[in-house]
Amino acid sequence: MPASSVQIRLSVNGEMHDVEVEPRTLLVHALRDSIGLTGTNIGCDSSSCGACTVLVDGRSAKSCTMLAVQAEGADILTIEGLAATSPGDGLHPMQDAFHECHGLQCGYCTPGMILASVSLVDEYPDLDEQGVRTGLEGNLCRCTGYHNIVKAVLSVAGKEA
């Protein structure tokens, strides 16, 4: 049965949002349905696919594995806010790399894949191909066969694919 709702403040892409959610509301649903940031996608119901990956205090997290209430006090970054985190008016280098390496086709996994990749490169500066493949194990793509995704991430990491 629906539980009573609670009022929380979420910091998303540098802006504060006052939202009313149920205690059980998943972060991804608060982002999508309450705040209207629909760039974060949902691809499964078992935390397997990573389409809903966002950055929570700079680290990648599957926003279907967190309750919205747990995200209070954290800085959340979604795909909509990524470009603004890099200097200049353009896209984030990871967004550019996915475009330039043809690292997306249908694009549904892409927001989560890009944010997971940003976090991966940030965390492991010495990535090689196997490191990218292992590091992105939690993000599924059905279109690309991963070949060009790996190439894109390596290009941002300063390595040739």
Add this chain to the structure above:
Amino acid sequence: MAVTEETTSAGGIGARMLRKEDGKLVTGEAKFVDDIHVPGELWMGMVRSTIAHARIASIDTTAAASMPGVHSVFTGAELAGMDLWAAPLPCAWPVTEDMANPPHWPVAPEFVHHVGDIVAVVLADSRYTAADAVEQVIVDYESLPTVASMEQAVADTVHAHSDLSTNKAYTWAIDSDPDGTQAAFDSAAHTVSCRFVQQRLIPSAMEPRGVLAVPSPIGGEITLYSATQVPHILKVMMAATTGIPEQKIRVIAPAVGGGFGAKLNINPDESLALVLANKLGRAVRWTETRSEAAGSTHQGRAQLQHVELAADADGKLIAVRVKIDADMGAYMMLITPGTPLLGAFLYHGAYETPKYSFTCEGWFTNRTPTDAYRGAGRPEASYAIERAMDMLSYEVGISPDEIRRRNYIEGGGPFEMWDSPAGLQFDSGNYAPTLDRALEMADVASLRAEQQARRDGGAVKQLGIGLCTYVEMCGLAPSRTLGALNYGAGGWEHATVRMLPTGKVEVVSGSTPHGQGHETSWSQIIATKMGISADDVTVLHSDTALSPLGLDTYGSRSLSVGGTAISMAADKVIDKARLIAAHQFEAAPEDVDFADGSFSVAGTPSKSVHIQELGFVAFAAHDLPDGMEPNLQEQVSFDPPNFVFPFGTHVAVVEIDEGTGGVELIGYFAVDDCGNQVNPLIVEGQIHGGVVQGAAQALYEVAEYDDDANITNPSLMDYLVPSAAEVPNIVTDSTVTPSTTNPLGVKGVGEAGTIGSAAAVINAVVDALRPHGITDIEMPASPMRVRRAIDQANGSAS
């Protein structure tokens, strides 16, 4: 063969142009169905059968209906009494006159036939409330005997539909000379007889299906947003099955997150949203959950194959005889019965054979319906012949590449318009160069030496090398051929090309992308044809109000059929513009040349006008030739004269840990020929993804059902879609043998990777295990299967 690696942000046919589609997708701006909301929308929650075959004794909706936030609850029986549907959900391909086709209603009125069949629908004000209310609906079932497997279906002692006297839905055959075929087998020096299981697969597009139906407050119009590959077909079928006038229905496929065939159906949820929104005057929506999809979206493959080859003493084929038992699942959906038949013409593969016999029987089970999944019938065919050819090579005692060379059509050399034993005409081919190049890229000679060293050294990790030469038929399809196959529609595609007053171009595409990059490729076609920048082209698609005519995207048809229509429409625009230019020049049209976007009079260089300048001239219409209609806009419905027949050779390299049975795909080399390429970057991407989907069938994926026909691995936790960690880089190259049946000389590439890769990978697995005397292994070649095969071969029980 070497292609430049350089990408470009603009370009014509042949350029590695970066995609126009990407900007919205890498920033999260793209709108998928679940991203689109309207005021007052109601969420559907589906109450789905938990029993595979049963009569519904009663449904108690009282508790659900009284929950706060619940608008209404309807059972199948209640909906059946509301006069919402003119006909059941459609099957467009009744493959034989006497095919069984039990009615498939969006919500089961009395009997359920698979787990996931909808028995009631809840409408609520949020997705959470809808899900809660579904849990409160109490259904009392009277179980009926269940057909949980194909073995049970074929045994035919219990029936998946209790009002049918057999599970057999149809028998369909190409078998013009059964006695001659038998005589070939009787006289053959070598025969092989193999049985393969094409396991059930869950297509698993990353975006789950979803739908939103929005009625207009006045006028009776209704807009149906759907995560579909087939907005045009959906519109026609919704009109035909609901009775809502066709002109009142607008279907929009917004950003669609992959399809792979799973979104080319006419689904209960789409029909329900439409009729309920129409009835209630409220927007109605639904988004599938991943685990729900196992019962709400069709699955693929699911065949038992019996393949027999007869060959002479040199290993040259003299007959191919195939019998397929195909699992329809519980109902005939849009092209369920025809899906296995898309492979019927291809079981001889890339090889010549004088005698050919194919028979398919379709069977009902109490499982989720099957239908098209990437390749649709053709991966099954290429798997069967390519596995069987390896078995024949063992029998004859020659290498897998040599058995192929001895049998390739026209000796492996170039050919055009080759008459196949199944009654088709292959447009063009040249197979041996793809084998030569694949062997060279993979450095198979070195791999064989390494394999031998590991065998000699008794290494734990053994090496396997597998080959596959595939040929497929795509570019669906010549309308007359479809008619002869009893398909319920044509196979043409429509395009409109219009030059706007400012000289920019709008292309209206009848084919409808869901990841293939149509906006980019179609712009490149226009850029080359009209001599303008690809940036000056916008492609409109996937909305029946913008693009009223089309037959959508499946069967690797978009380029060879839809792209051809665009090219032909561009030609017509150029022809009309030429008349305007000639009028301006006061010259005869035949004296006006067109090159790089400009019209000029031969020998008079001062007289020149760019086609983009003529956009305004045609729009203003102040000074057009007498009798000419204003505007530069032309349309073409192109009905292809033939299928197209892409081909290629793939080499897979696997490493098998004989201790654990674990198989690792460590190398993959693909040489594909899809004719002329519009965008090699996109072609490679299609191959990469397709190869991994086929490799996933070989090694990881299977939809598993228990003895009661419950699917036991519906989530992505248990259904093993591979991640980046499970697959290697895919090394690609191509040869170019243009199609002879369309003016662009293009074939298709959307399914080719998948059609080639499952056989290549399993041939590699078996190759690694050959020293144990193993000649076959069932897909997916899981560690358990590999270990058991080794144990059985070595005589120890596991």
